[in-house]
Amino acid sequence: MTAQTARSFLAETLAGNTAISLPFPLPGGASGQVMDEGIIRFDPQDGAGRELDLVVSCGVHGNETAPVELVERLIARIFSGELKLRNRVMFVFGNVEALRRGTRFVEEDMNRLFCRAPENDDNTERRRATMLEMHLLRFFGRAVADQKPRYHYDLHTAIHGSLIEKFAIYPLPRQGRQFSVQEMARLHHAGVEAILLQSTTSTTFSFFSNRYCDATSFTVELGSARPFGQNDSVDLGKMEAYLTQLIGEGLPQHPLHGESYAAQVGCPVFRVSREIIKHSREFRLLIDGKTDNFTPLPQGMLLAEDGEHQTVVTEASARIIFPNPDVVPGQRAGLIIVPA
Numbered sequence: 001m002t003a004q005t006a007r008s009f010l011a012e013t014l015a016g017n018t019a020i021s022l023p024f025p026l027p028g029g030a031s032g033q034v035m036d037e038g039i040i041r042f043d044p045q046d047g048a049g050r051e052l053d054l055v056v057s058c059g060v061h062g063n064e065t066a067p068v069e070l071v072e073r074l075i076a077r078i079f080s081g082e083l084k085l086r087n088r089v090m091f092v093f094g095n096v097e098a099l100r101r102g103t104r105f106v107e108e109d110m111n112r113l114f115c116r117a118p119e120n121d122d123n124t125e126r127r128r129a130t131m132l133e134m135h136l137l138r139f140f141g142r143a144v145a146d147q148k149p150r151y152h153y154d155l156h157t158a159i160h161g162s163l164i165e166k167f168a169i170y171p172l173p174r175q176g177r178q179f180s181v182q183e184m185a186r187l188h189h190a191g192v193e194a195i196l197l198q199s200t201t202s203t204t205f206s207f208f209s210n211r212y213c214d215a216t217s218f219t220v221e222l223g224s225a226r227p228f229g230q231n232d233s234v235d236l237g238k239m240e241a242y243l244t245q246l247i248g249e250g251l252p253q254h255p256l257h258g259e260s261y262a263a264q265v266g267c268p269v270f271r272v273s274r275e276i277i278k279h280s281r282e283f284r285l286l287i288d289g290k291t292d293n294f295t296p297l298p299q300g301m302l303l304a305e306d307g308e309h310q311t312v313v314t315e316a317s318a319r320i321i322f323p324n325p326d327v328v329p330g331q332r333a334g335l336i337i338v339p340a
């Protein structure tokens with residue numbers, strides 16, 4: 001692949017071309033390397049002058065294409081020399097086979113397969129999740145050695161309508177660390193309109209990088225899931241500008257005013273109160289599975305039944321996120337959130 005054709009890293013990946021060698025140096029002076037199918041990393045000319053190391057992933061769900069198009073644009077801008085690197089960056093197209101098919105997953109939802117013991121890698125998504133973990137550990141290993149901050153943004157779009165279009169899930173930082181208001185404010189300036197603090201363990205990609213790579217990590221929901229080429233209504237301008245700044249310059253600092261999270265961050269902040277787990281095939285969600293994200297739930301409402309077990313909304317000012325009665329038993333069928 002030459003610097004010219006390298007612009008279509010996404011097309012090469014979807015075509016199954018993994019044997020890609022890149023010109024050295026790239027026009028802006030950076031070096032690039034394809035690490036694996038759909039995984040490419042770039043190193044700045046002057047590694048010592050960098051401020052942070054960054055992973056931007058997308059396409060962990062294959063039907064969520066707007067973030068994939070955003071990442072493809074960033075890669076093309078690095079190849080052309082228009083975006084000059086200050087920091088190391090690795091881009092990940094998460095579930096390549098699902099992206100080819102335009103489906104959320106092939107055999108199993110990959111965003112439920114991180115942080116597992118690596119045995120039973122008996123399907124496409126399990127093998128891929130293990131491989132992605134290895135690549136992140138390897139990439140961030142250098143930041144650990146150099147004591148540079150590590151960032152991971154896992155970009156998604158939602159299959160539900162949403163009363164708040166762009167929002168981020170913030171997994172609890174590793175033991176002894178706190179949620180950072182400055183990090184939340186950065187995301188708000190990047191177009192995110194609400195933050196969900198998640199204090200429980202999880203099996204998502206962002207939870208993995210947070211827990212095992214000590215990265216500041218977020219799952220970021222950026223609008224509605226649509227097929228490639230149909231994302232004009234998803235405005236990713238602010239997110240693209242933010243990622244451009246992280247790659248080419250460094251971390252913006254925002255003044256924090258006021259006392260509450262919402263005042264300091266500039267947008268509502270929620271915390272996950274409970275996960276609704278589908279334990280058996282008898283599970284019934286008593287609201288429509290297509291209910292918009294952030295829809296308020298009246299206190300006292302019977303929300304779900306699973307055999308004898310009933311889920312009643314006990315929380316005041318609760319809302320629902322990601323309602324999905326069709327997940328396989330054992331998985332989460334929704335989240336109840338409350339103001340933080």
Ligand SMILES: O=C(O)CCC(=O)N[C@@H](CCC(=O)O)C(=O)O
Pocket residue numbers: 061111156157158159160169204206219322323324
């Ligand atoms: O709209 C939906 O129901 C799903 C959107 C989606 O894929 N969300 C992520 C969130 C991951 C997290 O909780 O960090 C997912 O379900 O994997």
Ligand SMILES: [Zn+2]
Pocket residue numbers: 060061064156157
């Ligand atoms: Zn997703």
